Structure formats: C-alpha cells, structure tokens
Amino acid sequence: MSRKSPVTAARRTLIWLGVIFAALALTLGGGTMWGEASWTPKLALDLEGGTQMILAPKVQGGGEEITQEQLDQAVSIIRQRVDGSGVSEAEITTQSGRNVVVSLPGIPDSDTRDLIQASAQMEFRPVLMRAPAPAAETPTPKDQLTTPTAKPTNGSDLNWVTPELQQKFEKLDCTDPKALEPAAEPADPDKPMISCEPDTGSKYILGPVAVPGTDIESADFGLRSNSQGQTLNEWAVNIDFNGDGTEKFKEVTTRLYSFGQQDPRNQFAIVLDGTVISAPTTNAVIPDGKPSISGSFTEDSAAALAEQLKYGALPISFEIQSEQQISATLGADQLRLGLISGVIGLALVAVYSMFQYRMLGLVTIVSLVVAGVLTYLAIAILGWTQNYRLSLAGVAGLIVAIGQTADSFIVYFERIRDELRDGRNMVSAVENGWRRAKQTVLASKAVNLLAAVVLFFVAVGSVRGFAFTLGLTAIADLIVVFLFTHPTMQLLAKTKFFGGGHRWSGLDPSLLDVVPIYRGAGRLREPSTAAVDANKGRAGAKPISARNKPASKEAERRLTIAERRKAEGAEPNVYAGSDSAPKEENN
C-alpha cells in the first residue's frame, strides 16, 4: 500500500466497499425475490407483540439434575406440542442450560399454557384396534357396533371398546393435522384411548397403560445381530427396563404373543404425549426386560426413537417462571419512539460533529449512514438466514452504537489534527494520522467486541439482542472506518477544500497552529513566508493568512518564561522533525 499512491489505494478500497455492499444487497434482494427474506428486519416479540414464557424444568419425583440433552429433548417435545396446537412461528430455545424460553405470537389460551407446562407422558399400551390412514370408509351401522359383554379382564380385552369409543375412532382422520393436536388433558392411564401415529397416519384404539415410561432404565440403538451373533445390516432400538418394567413387560408380551401375527392385538404402541411414536409387533415373550425393536429403521430414525424413549425415562414438567405478554401496540409505540429518539440522537451528533469538525463532520455523518446501511442489511440477512429478530434492547444497542461508531472518527480526526499541528501537510497528515489511529481503533474495538461476546454468552433473554447488535455494529464500524472513512479522507486530502485547509474544512492550518510560532530556545519567528518555506515541497500547505497574525501577536504578548519553556518542550523534539524516522517506526 505504501508504494501505491494514496489516491489509487483509496479508490481500490472504496471499490471493495462497493463490492461488499453489492454482495449484501444482492443476497438480500435475491432472498426477497426467491426466498423467504424480506427487506425489513424481523422483529422480536417485544416489538411485534406476543407472549414470552420462561419455563423452569422440574423432574418428576426426584431431584435429579437435568442434562443439556434432556433439555434439548424437552425443547423438541414442547415444539411439537406448540406446533401441534396450531401456533405458528413459535420460538423455543434453551437458556443457560437450565431454562426453556417459549416465545409465541399472540396470547396463548389456558389450554396451550397447560400443554406447555405438562410433563411428557410416555407409556406402553396394548393395541385393541387399528385402521390404516384414509378415513373414507363408511361408518359401521349402529346395531353392528361392538358392545362390551363383560368387564374387561386385561389390557387387551376387546370389552374395553364401547360403541362411543368405536364411533369416535371411526370419525378420526389421522391425516388431518387437527387430529394430531395434543390433548390438553393427559389421557387416563387406566382407561382406553384412541390415538394417531403421525408417521403413518394409522389410528388406534389402545388399552390402558401396560408399562409406564418411567419404568425405562435406558435406551440405545445399534445394528441388530442375529441368533448366531452375526451383525446384520439392520438398525434396532434396544430398551432396558427396570425391575418393575421387566415384570410388566414380560406379562404383556406373553399375552400379546399369544394373539398371533395377524391380530392387531399382537401390537403394542409406544405413546408419547398422546401420539403413537411406534407400534411394534411382538415376536417373542421378553422375560429379561431387554426388548429390541427392529423394522425399517434408518440410523437417524433409530436414534430419534432411542432419544424419545430415554426421555420417557425421565418425565420433565415445566413451571412457568415468568410470563410476559406484550401487546403489539405497546411494542410498536416503543419502537417508534426508540427510532425517533435514535434519529434525534443522530441529529444531535451530526450538529455537534459539524460544530467541532466543520465539514469533516459531514464525513462523520456520511460514515455513520454507511455504517447504518451496512448494519441494516446485515440484520435483515441474519433475520432471513438465522432467524435473528430485532428486539427493543437490540434497538437500544443500535442507538448506543452511534456514539461508539462516531468515536472511531473522532480518534482519527484528532490524530490528523495532531499531525497537522506537527507541521505536516494534509496528505501526509492523513496517512500518518491513519497509521496511528488505526492501531487505537483496532485495540478499542477489540474491547467492544469482547464485551459484546461476553454479554452474548452470559446473556439472559432480551440481553442477547442487545449484545448482538453491539457486536454487529462494532464490526460494521471497523469495516466503515477502514473501507470508507479512511479512503474518503485520502481522496479529500487531495481536494483544494480540505487539502488547502479551507477555514470551513475543520482542518484549517491556521486554526491548528500548524506553523510553529516559537522555534528553538525561545526564539520567536515571524509567522510569515519563512514558515511556509519550511513546509514547501509538501504540497498544499496554505500560506499564513493575514488572519493568523493577530493570533500570533496575542500569543507573543502572553508569553512568559514558563510558557516559553513549555512551548519549547512541546516543540518537535519528541516528534522530531515531522517526517523523521523514529516516529514512523513506532507503528
């Protein structure tokens, strides 16, 4: 870069910025046209309205710690329940390895809330009747409905099937998503129930619970081996029951096995949360409590079933720890006022920058706008690809970032001014000032990023959004200051207005005392052409105007011995000979 002329380098850098912008805009534009993306960022619950619940999991009947795996499993179960209840766009996440956060648009009714809080019920029930997916059959005439003739003696007894139950069973259409809605009340374990198997669309009448899920000790999956111990290319899920479970499972398989393969009553159903997740047939009596389920499993589906079974061993219920209902009107108000105050804040910053830095303030404002557009595009794209949603805290983060972004420019401009004060011309002041400012900006942005990352990882709830935008804007700031502000300054340094130090440029040499008035041991030099000669060759230094003279006279008048010594001390010594080597090597 040093061998290239600053102007060439600046143009090249600006082209890179253009490329980044084009890439982001095209990504988002393409996403909008062909994908799910939208030009506006996605809004979080607090701005869009809805309900956020923070749930603390509770292990039923024991103080066991909940592992992250179980929590993840719980999240997927809650997601199934919420999706099943017809709520779209629910967001369910875990928080700090302990809580589950459920965010729903709108206000959930008490059924939905009960559903979310309920523990997952896993149970093994014997199948009484089964029917395949389509429900277009004609209902059985009333007089032909089976009527219980006696009190049922065991779980597979068809006497469980009452006419009402059979009619309900016949009406049930398991291909209708409505039928898959989880019931608000968990089914009574001592009574029969009807249920769907979402994977196949089959429907069942099931007997009372034969073995509860809590009797599962553990579950895993692997390749099945045959009786000779050879490993077959077939995935199987292995269950390990505890003592009680072993007894019960032995009893139920003995009964079911006796029905023969053609009878639906040979099957038992594994029911999770009221739906059948698997309904294997019984091929043998299992006396040791270690059944193995095989069939058309893939590795993934076997793993999934094993996970669900494990979860069944530890039923977790949830307690609502905090519930927040946010009305869309309040959120919209907050967003509107937040944005208004952001714009006012930005305007104040603009006015202050213009006041302090004159036309350089304009560079600050344009840079802030560029940073803003960059951040906006990034948020919109993240909303599309990562489902990032802008929350009110995120908006606060963006507003706070205005100040921190503007600070990079202030550090840079002050450096340029310092270099000008040392007597450099504009072009080299921009180059040298940048070299020093760059380092400071990088170090300080590292602190910002560190804070954002720490905040993000320890964050609770809405704080994440805040931390995220803080981090995002720190990166956007770096991009802008490197790829926009600096090259712009390089180009501006070449213009007559800035390079020439126009009085409105904010870099007016006379304002900055560019020409050292005191030189050497208290010798007073006329601020005239001689001084300008010293700067000759470094193009652009403005001859001292008449305007500067009174200032120097004034300074002369105020000169005391102590001041003279101070002035002497401040003279080039440390920054020896403005273009000399030691300073350059400090970088």
Place this chain on the structure above:
Amino acid sequence: MSATSKFATFGNELYTGKRSYPFVGKRKLWYWIAAIAVLASILIPIAKGGFNLGIEFRGGSEFTVSSVENTEVSIGEEAISGVNTGAEPTVTNIAPNTMRIQMDRLNDDQTLQVKENLIDAYGVTQDEVTSNYIGPTWGQDVSGKAITGFFVFVFLGAVLMALYFRTWKMSLAAMVGLFVVMFVTAGIYSLSNFEVTPSAVIGFLTILSYSLYDTVVVFDKVRENTEDVDVSTKRSFAEQVNLAINQTLVRSINTSVVAVLPVASVLFIGALLLGAGTLRDLSLALFVGIIVGTLSTVFIAAPLYAGLRLREPDIKRQSKRVNNRRRNEDGLAGNGAVV
C-alpha cells in the same frame, strides 16, 4: 464560530503543552475524591437498606394499560379492590395515556379477573392491557449471570490490555478505573432511587465495555508518548503521561458528548413518553456510566498508571536526569515543575 476557534485553540494548547491540567500531579487529590465517592457508594445503599429493586427481583404481577383517556390512579385501585387478591397494588401513571399496576404475584384466575376489571375501569380494549408476572428468581438469574459476565469480562479485559500494552501496570490501572466506575454508578443509582431492573444490570455491563474502551484510547496515547522516555530528558515520565491525557482531552470530551447525546435522547424521550421499560433503564445506566467512565479514565486510571510506574528505579533516574538538565539550563527559573 468563535466558540469553535476557541475550542480548536484549546486543543492546540493542550497538544503543545501550553495549557496543561495537572491530572498526574494532583493525583493524590483525585484518589481521595474517588475513594470518598466509592466509600459513599458503598455506604449509601447500606444506609438506605439496599437498592430500589424492580419487580423482576421481588417477584410479582404487573399490568400495563395503554391508550387510557383518564389517568386517575383511583380508577385502577378501585378496579382491583373488587378482586380478592390480598395484594396491595401500586398504581402509577408512567407515561401519557399509560398506567402501570404492580402487585404481589397473582394466580392465573386472579390475573384474568384483574385484567377484565382494568379493561372495564379504563374503558380500553383487550389488546391494550398487558400482564406480566415474574418469579423472584428471574431477576436473581439475571444478576447472577451479570456477575459472572462481570468477572469474565474483567478477566479477559485485563488479559487483553496486558497483552496489547505489554505491561500489567496499565492493565491494573484500567481495572481500578473500572471498579471505580462500577461502584460510583451503583452509588448514584442507589442515591437517586432509580429502579434496578434486569435492563439496568445489563446497562452496567455495557458501561464496563465503554469505560475500558475509553481507557484503551487514552492509554494508547500514553504509551506513544512514553515509548522512548528513558532516552529523553525533555520531560519526565509523569509529565509525558500528563501530556498524553491533556492531548487526548479534546478527544475524550468529544467522544463523551457524542456517546451521551444519543443515549440522552433515548433517555429523555423514552422517560417522558414511555416511562419505565427496557429503553429507559438501559439508557439511564449508560448515561450515568459514560460520564463516570470518562472521568475515571482521565482522573483515576491514567494518573494511577503514572503513579505505579513512578516507583520504578529507571523512571526515578530518568526523572532525576530531567530535573538536572532543567536546573543546568535555566538556573533563573525557580518553579520548574511543569506537572
């Protein structure tokens, strides 16, 4: 225009050392002020019996009614007295057309009933009443996390600074500055009885970032000025540090103003029109913290760094050399110290 000129002149004079504030020279005084401020910040909350904790820490139910025509507090109180809650409600008008009602935690039925009553009493629609109930552990979770975050950030920040500046003394000075900021901001919170909410706690964490950021910028200049101090006899180490603080003073002022302006805008517009909420709580903490953070860098962190280094033999020797040179050069000037 003339003000700008003056400010530029001010900057020039600070840069050349013509005008200089004794940040390092008077450091003992700043330490005392900071020590008293920190002590007061610890004693005030104790004397007052703690902070004004938000509902998130105490636990309870909160209702917000928006688009209210008549903002009489009594309307809300009467509406709730109909429900047998046993809880004493606090009804406040938090913003134009907006009421907030806080009370001890209600159960689901009570919540619904209170909500119904509020809808009737204030003549608003279902959408305009929001309810919010929070277990007392929620706030503790947040503050527990914040404390973890605080230590993680302080540790990583200290390591980062020590590595970047290659001296643990800068890192230590910066951390002391950081603690002053934390305590004093907390003290101001307690003194002014601002409500401590999770958003405010997060604001605190952000202040840490801002404060350290500010310190890095000033320390960068300090490092630059003191890089070859051992071979120079122009200024003593303390004088160089002081010059660096003075030279970055304009930047510090500009930065704080620019950082505070948007925050203040959110704070005042938010507080005026919105009342309590995420925006106000965050910006309140930031507003206080940014100002305290800048002051702490200039008056505590940087002078403390100079103070830490002044005990080093090399620095002592250098200081002696500077004094000797000065005495030799101008025997006539008696009061020689610049700092």
